[in-house]
Amino acid sequence: MSEIELQPAITGLSGELEVPGDKSISHRAVIFSSLSEGTSTIDNFLTGEDCFRTVEAFRQMGVKIDEDGSRITVHGKGVQALTAPTQPIYFGNSGTTARLLSGVLAALPFFTTAYGDASLSKRPMDRVVVPLKEMGAVIDGRESASLLPIAFSQATLTGVRHELTVRSAQVKSALLLAGLLSNGKTTVVEKGVTRDHTEKLLPQYGVELSVSGSDITIEGGQHLTASDLKVPGDISSAAFFMVAAAITPNSQITIKNVGLNETRNGIVTALLKMGAELTSTVHTYIGEEPVGDVTVASSSLHGITLEGEMIPNIIDEIPILALAATQAEGTTVIKDAKELRVKETDRIDAVVRNLRKMGAEIEAREDGMVIQGRQTLRGNVLDSFGDHRIGMMGAIASLISDGKVVITDKDCINISYPPFFKHLESLQKKKTS
Numbered sequence: 468m469s470e471i472e473l474q475p476a477i478t479g480l481s482g483e484l485e486v487p488g489d490k491s492i493s494h495r496a497v498i499f500s501s502l503s504e505g506t507s508t509i510d511n512f513l514t515g516e517d518c519f520r521t522v523e524a525f526r527q528m529g530v531k532i533d534e535d536g537s538r539i540t541v542h543g544k545g546v547q548a549l550t551a552p553t554q555p556i557y558f559g560n561s562g563t564t565a566r567l568l569s570g571v572l573a574a575l576p577f578f579t580t581a582y583g584d585a586s587l588s589k590r591p592m593d594r595v596v597v598p599l600k601e602m603g604a605v606i607d608g609r610e611s612a613s614l615l616p617i618a619f620s621q622a623t624l625t626g627v628r629h630e631l632t633v634r635s636a637q638v639k640s641a642l643l644l645a646g647l648l649s650n651g652k653t654t655v656v657e658k659g660v661t662r663d664h665t666e667k668l669l670p671q672y673g674v675e676l677s678v679s680g681s682d683i684t685i686e687g688g689q690h691l692t693a694s695d696l697k698v699p700g701d702i703s704s705a706a707f708f709m710v711a712a713a714i715t716p717n718s719q720i721t722i723k724n725v726g727l728n729e730t731r732n733g734i735v736t737a738l739l740k741m742g743a744e745l746t747s748t749v750h751t752y753i754g755e756e757p758v759g760d761v762t763v764a765s766s767s768l769h770g771i772t773l774e775g776e777m778i779p780n781i782i783d784e785i786p787i788l789a790l791a792a793t794q795a796e797g798t799t800v801i802k803d804a805k806e807l808r809v810k811e812t813d814r815i816d817a818v819v820r821n822l823r824k825m826g827a828e829i830e831a832r833e834d835g836m837v838i839q840g841r842q843t844l845r846g847n848v849l850d851s852f853g854d855h856r857i858g859m860m861g862a863i864a865s866l867i868s869d870g871k872v873v874i875t876d877k878d879c880i881n882i883s884y885p886p887f888f889k890h891l892e893s894l895q896k897k898k899t900s
C-alpha cells in the first residue's frame with residue numbers, strides 16, 4: 468500500500484496556488500454534455516479518479532469523449548443516441564457518479580448494471596432508489612437495491628413531487644435528472660439548502676427549471692444543447708490549504724480562481740467565525756458560478772459551534788475544520804452532521820481516531836464531535852481509511868505536528884486532488900522574506 472512520510476513545516480507556507488477543478492461541477496458538466504446534442508469542451512476538468520468514473524460510464528453508453536490534460540471534449544449526440552452498455556458500469560469510489568447516474572440510468576430505455584468499490588458498496592443507495600421507484604423506475608439490487616451492485620431495467624418514468632428526506636445535493640440532482648428524462652413535471656422539495664450546481668448549470672445547456680422557495684421544478688422531455696465551460700477551482704480542495712495557512716505559523720497564501728458558490732462557501736464563513744485572518748473576493752462569474760481569490764494568513768483561532776443549516780454547506784470540509792479546531796482557543800462542537808457517517812468512510816470515526824492518535828482531545832458523538840483546542844499534535848502513522856479527505860487532513864496536520872507523520876494509502880487522494888502533495892511542497896518552498 469502506498470504511504471508517504473511528511474515532516475513538520477519549518478518555514479511556514481507562502482505563495483499562490485490554483486487548486487484543480489471543482490469535483491461536483493466536473494461530474495455535472497460531463498453528464499449534461501453527454502446528454503446534449505453537439506460538442507462541449509470542458510476546461511479545468513478535475514482529472515481525479517471520481518470524475519473519470521462518470522466519463523467512463525458515458526463512454527460505455529457510446530459517447531465519444533476526448534481527453535487532453537484537464538480539457539475534455541464531449542461529442543454528444545443527444546439522449547436518444549445513448550446505447551446499452553455491454554458490461555456493468557463501474558462507479559469506483561464515487562458517490563456522486565452512483566447517485567447522479569442512477570437518476571439517468573433509471574430513465575433510459577435499456578438495461579444497465581453497476582457496481583462500486585468496497586467503500587461505495589457500503590454507502591446507501593435507497594435514498595435515490597426509493598424516490599426513483601415512485602417515478603416508475605424498475606431497479607433491483609443488493610438488499611432491496613439499498614446497496615450496490617444495482618440493476619436498472621427499461622422503464623418509462625413519470626414526474627412526481629418529492630420531498631427530500633435527506634439533505635443531499637446528490638439525491639436532489641438525481642431526481643432532477645430523472646425528471647428531465649421523464650414524462651410530465653417533477654418537483655423536488657428541499658428541506659434545507661444544499662449545493663445548487665445542477666440548478667445553476669442545467670440552464671447553460673438550454674434546460675429550463677424553476678426555483679421557487681424550497682421547490683425546484685423541471686419539465687420532462689427537454690433537449691439539451693452542447694455548451695463549453697471552464698470549471699472553477701474546487702473550494703473543498705482549497706479548504707485544506709486555507710486551514711493549513713491559518714494554523715501554520717508565519718504563513719500567508721492566496722488561492723486563486725476558486726469557486727465561491729454561496730451553497731459551498733461555508734468553509735470561509737466558518738473560518739471567519741473562528742477568527743481567521745482571511746479575505747475572499749469574488750472577481751468573476753463563470754455562468755452563474757461566482758469565482759474569486761481567497762487569502763489566508765496564520766491566525767489566532769477560537770472554537771465555535773457548527774450545526775443546523777450550515778452543515779450541508781461544509782459537509783466535505785468538516786474533517787479539515789476539525790483539525791483547525793484542535794488549534795483554536797476553547798472548544799468546538801459539531802452537531803447535525805450524521806451524514807458524515809456514510810461518506811467515503813465514517814468520517815466522524817476516522818477524524819476522531821486520527822486526531823486522537825496525534826494526542827488531541829476529541830470526542831465522537833453520533834451526529835458530530837466535540838474538539839478541545841490548543842492541542843499539541845504528535846507525529847504518528849495515520850490511516851487514510853482509503854478516504855481522500857481523511858488522507859489530506861492528516862497531511863495538513865503534519866505541518867504543525869511534533870515529529871513526522873506517515874499517511875498510509877495516500878493514493879486515495881487522487882480521487883479529488885491528484886497534485887495535492889506537489890502543491891503542499893510548493894507552498895513550503897516558496898518562502899517570502
Ligand code: S3P
Nearest residue numbers: 491563634635636637638782783
Ligand atoms: C456532492 C454532494 C455532497 C458531497 C459530495 C458531492 C455533489 O454529497 O458530500 O462530495 O456533487 O452533489 P451529499 O449531497 O450526498 O451530501
